[in-house]
Amino acid sequence: MATKLSQLIMGTIPQLRYEPTAKRVRASLGRDTVVDTLQACLVWEPRRITPIFAVPEQELHAELTAPALPAAPVEEHPFALREGAAPTTLDPQTAFGRHTIAGEELDVVTATTTASRAAFRPEDPDLAGYVVLNFNPFNWLEDDEEIIGHPRDPFHRVDIRASSVDVEVALDGVSLARTNGAQLLYETLLPVRYYIPPADVRLDLLEESPKRTVCPYKGEASYWSYPGSGKGRNIAWGYDRRFLDAAQIHGLISFFNERVDLTVGGVLQPRPVSPWSRPDGPSGPSGPVAP
Template sequence: MTTFPAERAVRTTPEGLLWEPSDRWVRARRGEVTVVDSRHPVLVWEPAVPVPLYAFPREEVREDLLRPAKNPATGTHTGSRIFYDLDLGGELLENAAWTFPAADLAGHIAFEWFSRVGRGLDHWYEEEEEIFIHPRDPHKRVDAMASSRHVRVEIDGTLVADTVRPVLLFETALPTRFYIPREDVRMDLFVPTGHHTGCPYKGRADYWSSRSGAAAPANILWSYPDPLPAVGPIKDLLSFYNEAVDITVDGETLERPVTPFTRALSEQTRR
């Protein structure tokens, strides 16, 4: 009989890194070149960085494509001392890979994600599913639940959405987001912006800004036209940043939360 522990231990290194093995089969490419093909990846959390990265055993990495970095990116990635450039023949990606100084992670190499920092490997897969931005944190939940709550949204005193059929999205460490059917949003008050973002838990989002301009930050409204299966109920629904609008739920006005988005939204509003 195989016995599984009740919970998997996250390990800590003297350098302040947290890490744990993953059972997922992970592959990563640059263009059409597979650089990583690993069945023994490790998730690593750096201090003060809320999302994890993957590191891989050297034998599961195309080391023949790595060269000692010409201009090492010192001061990044928790004291890492060894950086590599990725040489793809006609393309050289500087500081695309590195090793962590922790003894626990000796023999492992990590790579940058292009969709996160604008350089590095640009296609990542867990099993047969493409993933984006960064690995999904196994200690984080994202649940989309249909509701009959009465949700009203106002921007600078103007009612812009009113629904009794929202989908509530509960995401660890973030405020509840209220996804509203398009028919219940005053879309005449908004204009599409062409802005897009990617989320490893939800997919790719499209954005709208308020036509009034100064009353709200840009890209205040968004939607996922083709969300990942785990959050399928939010498909084509629309949500607002709680941090920058006034939301009333069942007659109770919610306080605007302070989140990692608050400062950027505030600066956009002042422009």
């Protein structure tokens, strides 16, 4: 019997998962180097969809100490990965301190700074000798390039393809964009996103939003709202130019398929169910996570 790979991947989410990376991984806290290693692993705690770094404890340039402060309560933000599924997967806005395996929380202490409960020593034999570091307090490099949001997942792809298909975006019967020059962005486990040239978007109907989100694969996103509808808050976005990987969508604008009427090739598309079906979408401990 054939195996549908997406179901296989989603079936592992309740488990503790890890994968070594060949990249040079560095983290700093203020002026202090915390780790510089070629032996890092990516770790997904059970119920998590985004990875985090685990590094060899012996390679830390910092001290790990018992927490100086009591643990603050951490609110869970569960969601369903697909329509009809139970909302058991943790939205990335669920903070690092909500661990789903046994282990020990630790402070990370450098010569000048302390990051409270920023390390976690898991009780798992396959991760013996490793500590997991909270992404948020540190500045991170893979080789010599900055990474933001969370580490990139080696099993997660982003492919962008040019298309001449007719695309129209509408809300409450008002056309907000129409183009035959979209760039289609295909991202693992997410709906197809249609990135539209600004000349084909009714920018006169939209207003800029203060919201900002980050994506490890595409950069920092700025948002627009459509004030003509009560359902139009933060409904469109575009990325900055920091990542060459996403050059094909630089300067373009996309709308949430989940919250607009999207017609592609003359066919009205069903609204997909995803973490971004609600107006604010998910956000992570290092800042909101982009679609």
